Amino acid sequence: MKPARFPASLPMLAATGAAALLVSLSGCKQAENPAPQESAAADAVPTAKPGISASDGHLFLPIVAGRPGAVYFTVRNDGAAPVKLVGVHVSGTGSAQMHKTDGGSMAAVDSLEIAPGADIEFKQGGMHVMVFDIDDTVKASGTAELTLTFSDGDKLSMPLRVESMGGNGMGDMPGMDH
Ligand SMILES: [Cu+2]
16 A cells, blocks of 8 residues: 655654553563463474464554564464464564453463464454564564464564554554654
8 A cells, every 4th residue: 555645743643542552552561470381392282383374464663662562463273283372582672472461451471372273363452462672673664573483393484564553554654753
């Protein structure tokens, strides 16, 4: 889609509109309550890696630098066996965590099972990935890479489109980058 050129005042409006999102994200703390480490390896069943796919990846930068960002994507299991997602990594960030928003608060999620035939959407207000210590090199309109690690040690990488939160994923807003 062709990004529209907005008047200079619009980015301010967009930023205001995104304030609610920012508030919910700022409630997100790193390693808030480290759950007891599950022995993911012990119950890992050998799964056929083919069949796992991920799509529609976006990284939303925080409006205020230094705050966490959010990553949204969809992961799908077309294999015959359940798989367990146990780790996430995003290039250009210090750390990444899976989170789940539940009734206004969010908690870190250590692992996530994906049943055969299921897809799981990481999105605002549900499962999401929070990223911390975002590098200056990660800029809106750029790309980053999300790597998923599964309990069997297999990994899957996918590109993320980097966007500013004010953009709301609706496309580039050239006026936003000062
Ligand atoms: Cu979070």
